[in-house]
Amino acid sequence: MSIATATDVTVLPNGLSCALPADSPLAKLLKSQRTWVGPSAKERLAILRKAKSIAIVGASPNAARSSYFVGTYLLQSSDYRVYFVNPNADTILGQKAYPDLASLPEVPDIVDVFRKASDIPSVIDDVVAIGSPVIWVQLGIWNQDAAIYGESKGLTVVMDRCIKIEHARFHGGLHLLGFDTGVITSRKTVR
16 A cells, blocks of 8 residues: 655756655755745835835834844934834833734834744735735744745835844944944945
């Protein structure tokens, strides 16, 4: 008696393809490799320059959390209207916190997400529902299937990038790798 095994056809980086049992360690490894590529640096700069408002989903009132630090930076170092989305908080950084994206007073130009990777598809659905054009998933969070799904819904997707680091880097405050350059300049920065 033979047992049918599900197989996946995998296209390798060199263009060749092969069929592997779907539950094999090699198939899982190949599936986990990153093949999706988001917007280039120039495209990310254009996104940040065009935006007037940013909603931070998963914002935290805890000063030790990265979303709090990013929110602080955006409020102090940019001209963006910043909205905090957290159903368990009333205020964050002295501003009203909203329970969900649908409760915001405007459709944000960028939705910046601090949620675990498995939550990204449902956040994409919320972003599409309100009509925001860009979802920006923070540094360290990767869900390739969600990125492809978001693009199929017409969103511009930025993933595994910190909006604070990108903004500061593009405006002369950070080295390419995200470190403070220590450069003092008389040039007016673009916000």
